[in-house]
Amino acid sequence: MRFASFSTPEIPKPHLGIVQDDEVLDVDLAATALNLIGPDQVQELIEQYAQKWEVLQAILGRAAGRPFSAVRVFAETGAARKLDEVQLAAPIPRPQKNIMCLGQNYLDHAQEMTRARANSPGVPQYPNIFTKAPTTINGPYGDIVIDPEVSLKVDWEAELAVIIGKAGKNIRAEDALDYVFGYTVLNDVSARDLQHRQPQYFKGKSIDGYCPLGPWIVTADEIPDPQNLPVRLRVNGVTKQDSNTSMMIFSVREIIAALSLGMTLEPGDIIATGTPSGVGDARKPPEYLQPGDIVETEIEGIGMLRNRVIGS
Numbered sequence: 001m002r003f004a005s006f007s008t009p010e011i012p013k014p015h016l017g018i019v020q021d022d023e024v025l026d027v028d029l030a031a032t033a034l035n036l037i038g039p040d041q042v043q044e045l046i047e048q049y050a051q052k053w054e055v056l057q058a059i060l061g062r063a064a065g066r067p068f069s070a071v072r073v074f075a076e077t078g079a080a081r082k083l084d085e086v087q088l089a090a091p092i093p094r095p096q097k098n099i100m101c102l103g104q105n106y107l108d109h110a111q112e113m114t115r116a117r118a119n120s121p122g123v124p125q126y127p128n129i130f131t132k133a134p135t136t137i138n139g140p141y142g143d144i145v146i147d148p149e150v151s152l153k154v155d156w157e158a159e160l161a162v163i164i165g166k167a168g169k170n171i172r173a174e175d176a177l178d179y180v181f182g183y184t185v186l187n188d189v190s191a192r193d194l195q196h197r198q199p200q201y202f203k204g205k206s207i208d209g210y211c212p213l214g215p216w217i218v219t220a221d222e223i224p225d226p227q228n229l230p231v232r233l234r235v236n237g238v239t240k241q242d243s244n245t246s247m248m249i250f251s252v253r254e255i256i257a258a259l260s261l262g263m264t265l266e267p268g269d270i271i272a273t274g275t276p277s278g279v280g281d282a283r284k285p286p287e288y289l290q291p292g293d294i295v296e297t298e299i300e301g302i303g304m305l306r307n308r309v310i311g312s
Contacts (some may be wrong), residue, residue, distance in 0.1 A: 001056070003182070004216035005042050008081065014089035015040050018059065019216050022083050029079035030059045040216065042091050046165055046267045047179050050220045089139045090161070091184055095270055098131035099144075099161075099211060100259060101188060103201060105274025106247050108236040109282075116282040122251040127250050131224040132188070132272075133206040140214030140305045144189055146291060147312035150207060151191035154309075157240050157275035158233035158297045160226065161186035162252055164269040168260055174275055176256035179265065183226060183240045185305050186272050187233070187297040192281045192288070212295075213270075215303045223301060226252045230300040232274055235293055243276030250274075 002019035013198070016039055017024035027045075031038030038055045039045040045052060103124075104110040110123045129201025138144065146154050165181025175223065188211065226245060233241040255273060259265060280287035287296065291311040298304040 001219045001222070002216045003042055003045060003091060003219070004214070005091050005093055006086040008086050009090065014093050016042050016045055017086075018056070019083070023080050024083055025059060026079040026081070027056075027059060030079050031055055031162075033077040033079065034058050035204040043096070044092055045165065046067065050179070059214070069285065077192060087139075088141065088215050090137045091215075091217045092213070092268060093137060094136060095134045098186035098264070098267075099131055099136065099186075099270045099272055100134060101130050101201075101205065101279065102250065102255060102274040102309065103128035105132055105249050106243065106276040107249055107279045108243070108247065109250070109275055109279065112277045112279070112282040116284075123283045124249065127255060129259065130201040130205060132202075132211050136189075136206055136211035137207050138209040138212040138307070140185075140303075140307075142209065142212060142307060144212070144307050144309045145209055145312050146289065146309060150209065151193050151204075152288070153192040153281070153286070154192045154210075155156035155192050156233055156235065156240065156277055156295055156297070157186050157190060157282045157291065158230060158231050158299075159186045159233055159272045159275050160231065160245055160252075160299055160302075161213065162226070162256070162271040162273060164265045164271070165267055167264055167266050169264040170262065171257055171260040171265070173253040173257040176253040177226075178221045179256060180226075180252070181267070182219040183223050183299075183302055184214060184217045185297055185299045185302050186270075187295065187305055187307065188272055188275060189289075190281075212297065212305045212307045214305060218302050229302070232298045232300075233278070234296040234298075235289070237294075240280070240287075241276050241278035243274070243278075247276060248274060
């Protein structure tokens with residue numbers, strides 16, 4: 001299934017929807033029409049997924065194997081809307097914790113950064129972990145704002161994001177995918193001048209709005225192998241990154257195992273798994289985003305972000 005957070009003029013606060021083809025079903029309205037209580041937020045759904053499974057099945061017309069007329073119910077309640085009639089927010093509009101990220105987790109990216117910067121750590125022996133603040137979250141079609149007083153070297157990074165579905169600590173790599181709720185697309189927008197001033201990345205990665213996310217979460221059952229997903233990023237229609245998650249140094253399983261070592265991962269935690277080669281900072285000469293640019297970040301089988309860059 002595909003779960004999104006969306007708003008309408010009638011309900012301006014982002015809330016939970018199920019995406020099917022070119023429509024989104026309002027889970028709360030659809031559940032109410034069936035005299036059921038459904039979750040209203042994606043975070044709530046993740047935390048209560050097992051308990052709310054039957055509600056979701058009823059909404060989709062498969063309760064006890066007896067389909068009902070979903071079209072009739074949703075037409076009467078207004079729970080079904082066309083995607084182009086709603087505003088999509090990030091699937092988790094406000095994470096409860098920092099987004100956990102991996103640096104230089106694709107071999108070609110680690111190599112390009114080694115060539116570009118003398119102080120680059122090179123190919124990591126262990127996962128290189130940093131975080132982004134929750135306030136970096138941006139919608140799949142939200143504007144990326146460049147403030148010249150903050151940074152003039154704003155870069156792109158296309159990434160697969162993992163959404164944790166259940167709590168776990170000291171998770172074995174062979175069990176790690178059992179803890180995944182789903183996957184989404186993330187652009188780890190980076191203020192390179194701020195990032196390179198310090199030995200750690202947090203400040204340069206944590207500018208407000210510098211983490212477009214979405215357009216929805218695809219549940220893990222629809223992506224049995226997260227290590228075989230094409231990843232692409234375009235700026236103004238020109239391909240800048242074109243790779244595959246098979247090129248990761250540390251797989252999704254290994255990342256979850258490393259992060260959970262001595263530390264509990266919780267439902268709704270977001271893990272950005274690293275970016276392939278093609279970032280602007282490593283190009284000769286370097287390239288950075290400018291007001292007016294359009295950035296498209298795409299992972300095949302999940303979806304695409306489309307963000308406009310504007311000046312402050």
